[in-house]
Amino acid sequence: MAASMESKAEMGAVRAVSAAAPLALRILAECPVSKARACDLILPHGTVNTPVFMPVGTQGTMKGITADQLQDLGCKICLGNTYHLGMRPGPELIEKANGLHKFMNWKRNLLTDSGGFQMVSLVQLSEVTEEGVQFQSPYDGKEILLSPEKSIAIQNSLGSDIMMQLDDVVSSTITGPRVEEAMKRSIRWLDRCIAANKNPDRQNLFAIIQGGLNAKLRKACLDEMTKRDVPGFAIGGLSGGEEKDDFWKMVTLSTDNLPRNKPRYLMGVGYAVELVVCSALGCDMFDCVFPTRTARFGSALVPWGSLQLKKKQFAKDFQPIDPDCQCPTCKRHSRAYLHALFKTDTAAMHHVTVHNISYQLTLMRSVRESIIEGRFPEFVRTFMKRMFPVEGTYPSWAVDALASVNITLDGACSGQGCDSALC
Amino acid sequence: MRLELRRVLQGCRRGVLTGVGRSGDHSLELPGCLLYTRCGTVPHLTHQTLHTLQHLPAVTLIPMDSLAEHQEVLEEFGGGMGKFAGLQNSVIFCSLHDSVAPHPTGYNTNKTVSVWGSGGRIELSVAQYMALQRAIRPDWYQSLADGDTQQLSTHKRVRKSVDRTLSNLDQCLNLHISTEGLRGSEVFGVVEGGVMLEERVRSAQETAKRPVGGFVLDGLHSRTVSQELRSQLIAAVTKELPEDKPRVLLGVGRPDEVLECVEAGVDLFETVFPFQVTERGCALCFSYDLDPDPESSVLESREKETKIQQKSGDDTLENQEEITQFEMNLKDKRYRDDFRPLVKGCQCYCCKNHQRAYLHHLLVTNELLAGVLLMLHNLEQYCSFFQSLREALEGDKLNALKKRILQRRE
Numbered sequence: 141m142a143a144s145m146e147s148k149a150e151m152g153a154v155r156a157v158s159a160a161a162p163l164a165l166r167i168l169a170e171c172p173v174s175k176a177r178a179c180d181l182i183l184p185h186g187t188v189n190t191p192v193f194m195p196v197g198t199q200g201t202m203k204g205i206t207a208d209q210l211q212d213l214g215c216k217i218c219l220g221n222t223y224h225l226g227m228r229p230g231p232e233l234i235e236k237a238n239g240l241h242k243f244m245n246w247k248r249n250l251l252t253d254s255g256g257f258q259m260v261s262l263v264q265l266s267e268v269t270e271e272g273v274q275f276q277s278p279y280d281g282k283e284i285l286l287s288p289e290k291s292i293a294i295q296n297s298l299g300s301d302i303m304m305q306l307d308d309v310v311s312s313t314i315t316g317p318r319v320e321e322a323m324k325r326s327i328r329w330l331d332r333c334i335a336a337n338k339n340p341d342r343q344n345l346f347a348i349i350q351g352g353l354n355a356k357l358r359k360a361c362l363d364e365m366t367k368r369d370v371p372g373f374a375i376g377g378l379s380g381g382e383e384k385d386d387f388w389k390m391v392t393l394s395t396d397n398l399p400r401n402k403p404r405y406l407m408g409v410g411y412a413v414e415l416v417v418c419s420a421l422g423c424d425m426f427d428c429v430f431p432t433r434t435a436r437f438g439s440a441l442v443p444w445g446s447l448q449l450k451k452k453q454f455a456k457d458f459q460p461i462d463p464d465c466q467c468p469t470c471k472r473h474s475r476a477y478l479h480a481l482f483k484t485d486t487a488a489m490h491h492v493t494v495h496n497i498s499y500q501l502t503l504m505r506s507v508r509e510s511i512i513e514g515r516f517p518e519f520v521r522t523f524m525k526r527m528f529p530v531e532g533t534y535p536s537w538a539v540d541a542l543a544s545v546n547i548t549l550d551g552a553c554s555g556q557g558c559d560s561a562l563c
Numbered sequence: 564m565r566l567e568l569r570r571v572l573q574g575c576r577r578g579v580l581t582g583v584g585r586s587g588d589h590s591l592e593l594p595g596c597l598l599y600t601r602c603g604t605v606p607h608l609t610h611q612t613l614h615t616l617q618h619l620p621a622v623t624l625i626p627m628d629s630l631a632e633h634q635e636v637l638e639e640f641g642g643g644m645g646k647f648a649g650l651q652n653s654v655i656f657c658s659l660h661d662s663v664a665p666h667p668t669g670y671n672t673n674k675t676v677s678v679w680g681s682g683g684r685i686e687l688s689v690a691q692y693m694a695l696q697r698a699i700r701p702d703w704y705q706s707l708a709d710g711d712t713q714q715l716s717t718h719k720r721v722r723k724s725v726d727r728t729l730s731n732l733d734q735c736l737n738l739h740i741s742t743e744g745l746r747g748s749e750v751f752g753v754v755e756g757g758v759m760l761e762e763r764v765r766s767a768q769e770t771a772k773r774p775v776g777g778f779v780l781d782g783l784h785s786r787t788v789s790q791e792l793r794s795q796l797i798a799a800v801t802k803e804l805p806e807d808k809p810r811v812l813l814g815v816g817r818p819d820e821v822l823e824c825v826e827a828g829v830d831l832f833e834t835v836f837p838f839q840v841t842e843r844g845c846a847l848c849f850s851y852d853l854d855p856d857p858e859s860s861v862l863e864s865r866e867k868e869t870k871i872q873q874k875s876g877d878d879t880l881e882n883q884e885e886i887t888q889f890e891m892n893l894k895d896k897r898y899r900d901d902f903r904p905l906v907k908g909c910q911c912y913c914c915k916n917h918q919r920a921y922l923h924h925l926l927v928t929n930e931l932l933a934g935v936l937l938m939l940h941n942l943e944q945y946c947s948f949f950q951s952l953r954e955a956l957e958g959d960k961l962n963a964l965k966k967r968i969l970q971r972r973e
Contacts, residue, residue, distance in 0.1 A: 199924070199925075199928045199930055200921075200924065201925060201930045201931075201932040203930070203931055203932070204930075204931030204932050204934075204935055205932070206912065206916075206932065206935065206936075207916065208912070208916070209611060209612070212611075224928075228924065228927060229899065229920070229923075229924045229927075233899065233900055233920065233924075236900055236902075237902060237918070237920060237921075243920070243921055243924075244921065245916045245917055245921075455636055456635075456636050456639050456640075458640060468609070468610070468611050469609075472649040473649050474647075476636055476640065476647070477603075477647055477649065480602055480636065481602055481604055483602075483680075483681035483682075484601045484604070484629055484681060485601055485602065485606050486606075486607055486931060486934065487604045487605075487606065487607055487608055487609055488604075489931065490607075490609050490612075490931070490935070491609055494609070494611075
């Protein structure tokens, strides 16, 4: 309560991006070299410091860690999935519980997706028409139509601070007329979503830029969608198995054409290298299930990659996951103990989930601090060197993407005339 | 370690163990319970979530089943299991078998006892068992025991189990004295004897002659032993045991059974029951309040009626018969839109922050948080029940408490 009052007061001081939207973006610093920026994103449930990684709590819970634990890690915004929550427990019940915040007792911000992404993952079950997405409920077999209006109605019931428009999602590896159709339909659906939002004063609606890997289509989508008065934009349809060289070009094209005064959310991105590079390209918000999902398989994220804790090599390794990490797991437990615990109890997963969320949030805090302190390019160089200590092993897409925003890596080759096998 | 008996009421021993642990600076109120863990972790919980609870048992129990496979690691680590598991300030009791895990019968021999870890069976001789204890460095540990008797075991098999266990105890005690790393640890002798009264008595008498720190009553957890028989056997055993040493009963935990076992002279239990309740998606909701608010008790009995009616209905859970009258089945549809805490007034993290409807949702969607929240709630309720039991013994209210606990028996 106090938090939301406070942020409303703060919002008065900063010019809100659109007359009614409950969101304000305060740009604190912009990197003089790259497109990176550090902002305060003021939302109904408190201020979010960007660039930010948003952990995904699909079904109204963060995979075995409590709301208090998540809050203690410094998380200010997390995700819920409209598709899952719409099925179970259903929007009526969450409305009865006074919204998803209350239902899961999460006092900070929530972002909900539109349910549209599940069209790609459940494509066998679905059919897309102008009206919406028709699919069969995996729980009771009933035919369900997810229209833009329905998606927004569910998200209105959930009461999230940021809602996403329903978009027509096609796989990022598809080409041809279907990509253009999906892009154009996403624009029409955006208008229907804007019209359907019952709570524009409490809930922000973000548009999603589509257009596949086709620069012309992306640009057309950007031109059209930025004409709408929405409080923020997401870059969608990427991170679906496309070539990294295509991926970063679409990201940078998008940030080049998005308004400076509105937040940019790159959907589905969550590997450390991608987070750092795409921050350099000007993205503010990221989400991904990867850090929490991989944790449950025993993979702990560290500044030099990851540790597969179930592997025998850690059985007698008595160091913490990362000696420099300040998370509750690293302060108390060794790799060897976690290795042993993975054979016995699910609590092992919780320990690594806590660590991985902490890793992601700490990484983004470091990115932010370096931007504010004007040393972001140096931060990127140090980060990349630690992640890829062997000379010549930088992924070429990252080298190129960073070079495109004037950040050159130590010892990175340009790719031309280089005889490294990795280039 | 000193056991100070404050009073004995209807066979129940209200006391306190002081000087507990190698450091000697812990104490433990009796009757009480030991914190059940596997590999040093309370199932589902991290240090952070566990310590949202206020009144945790002072002694942590770790079964050898979950440790034997880590012998090499613990030996190389060298700091003992407590430090290895991040339990720096806890008193550790290493028991033999995990009361929850299944133990196939027929694997014990004159020379060895088998334990079951994640990688399967591990056969332990006394020497191997003691080498493990040296690496674990517990504050208390039980001697190696052959508790592999069933209700239908022959007299010969039961006698063998008592003999083997006594012989193992003597060997353990010998090695204990000569093991530098176990200085300051207490060995608990194990009373066996299946369901045969004379063997139970013999086992108790013989074990009591040895220099042990306390006693573990083993082999009484079987579902086939009726509480009446269990009480008789325990009473016969405790009569033979010295008053100034604690008696631990493993594998028994239902509140009604706990009360009867306390009356038969048991001091310590383990928190296995709240774990079992958690595993079937249930929450403890029995009343152990000594001064219940009359209004809420009326509501409670009404709720109970509907619960029974519901039971005869369309509940299709496989483990339905396991659900006791002390718990509510949160998977049941009627909690779908129930926005009350699990138990009104409960001080656990779950009840202070969440509602039944949320727990129902987490269970229906198989979310990991369900186990975390239920484990916290069930531990809180269970430990509070023991607190209430101790208060009842102090305030001459045992019969009132018994009535309160047993009234819900169907």
